[in-house]
Amino acid sequence: MEYFTEQAPTHAECIRKIKEKYGENAKILMKKSIRIGGFLGLFAKDGVEMTGIVNNEPIRYAADPLKNVRKPLDLEEEKRKILAMAGKPDPSIQTVLQEVRSLKEKLETAQIQGKPSEEHQTIAKIGDLLYLNDFSHGYTQAIQNRIKKEFSLEALEDYDTVQDKVVEWIGESVNLYREPDFKFRPRVFVLVGPTGVGKTTTIAKLAALYGLGINGTNPLSVRMITIDNYRIAAKQQIETYGEIMQIPVSCVETYEDLRKTLAMYAQEVDLVLVDTIGKSPRDAVKLAEMKQILSACGSGAEVHLALSASTKSSDIKEIMQQYEPFNYRSIIVTKLDETSRVGNIISAVAERGKSISFITNGQRVPQDIEQATAVRFLINLEGFRINRQRIEEKFALAQQVGL
């Protein structure tokens, strides 16, 4: 086992460097932002540093479950001893029972010790890759169990076929948002989420997308509303976007304001995009206040939760939980450009049964936004062989037939 530390200007480059130098077995344990180069602290550039471990010895996964047990248990010998004892004239039943018990214990220990080596090499390797991509333990186990169920021992020898299938399963687990049929005008689209994840920027991008017509649909008449009235800079931010894109913006403070503004739009507007105040998911009181104001949007409003792709798995779970009272239907994954690992988001969204509507991948308004697709997540997977044409064909078809 050897530790390594590598630096590079970007996350993706650093991972590429590590793979090149240390191979696929390299596991990244820690990453941090650093300043690279420069002279006496001047002219340094932003970069990342990653530390991890690499197993120089190829990992051996023994097919025989008992192979790695240090002292192999001779079952036949143990059985003979018990039978011999039972055959003796008048053996105490206690002595025989004790022997049986001791054999049982030995067997259990052997099973526990033997367990890690039971895993077929292919299954173990897929597990390592899922771990590297930040998939949750539960998600990884579910995939590994499914491999065991669907592949024979012989079929497991063909690693490439198994990994192609796993990529497909991951793609199938990405539940995509389906826009509802709009019965009421205007359609109200609310974006909630923690501070600084990119809500306002995303609202502006969406306004442009729908205002111009998305995927060949007709351009809609769009308005933006912000309930972020307290911070001057925040208000200015959305107003500036509104001016540039010629899309009117309203600022509201209370339930009543919001209700009146929406009622006013009912005649002429197709879509209202509501930007909200970034809140710490732990600030339950402020979240409750915001929920009260937003209830003016009515039960037909679609609430989406903005989540940054680089959020730690444990934080994602907490955020998703805390925002549950808003009845959000879907996730918008922001800042996908800032990470190369997408397993954390895919697992969390799949485990909570939510869907993903959009992804954003940069700061440029309005360019850096797209409708979520399974392919977009799959091409981000590290270490898997991705046949882009194949997955594009598979998932384009799945979308067409509404699978």
Ligand SMILES: Nc1nc2c(ncn2[C@@H]2O[C@H](COP(=O)(O)OP(=O)(O)OP(=O)(O)O)[C@@H](O)[C@H]2O)c(=O)[nH]1
């Ligand atoms: N790299 C990257 N940066 C983004 C993306 N989306 C937004 N940002 C940046 O993230 C920062 C915060 O964006 P905002 O839209 O103001 O975030 P917010 O969620 O409205 O923030 P609060 O209102 O303060 O909670 C800005 O610098 C944006 O340019 C993205 O997809 N990728």
Ligand SMILES: [Mg+2]
């Ligand atoms: Mg904002």
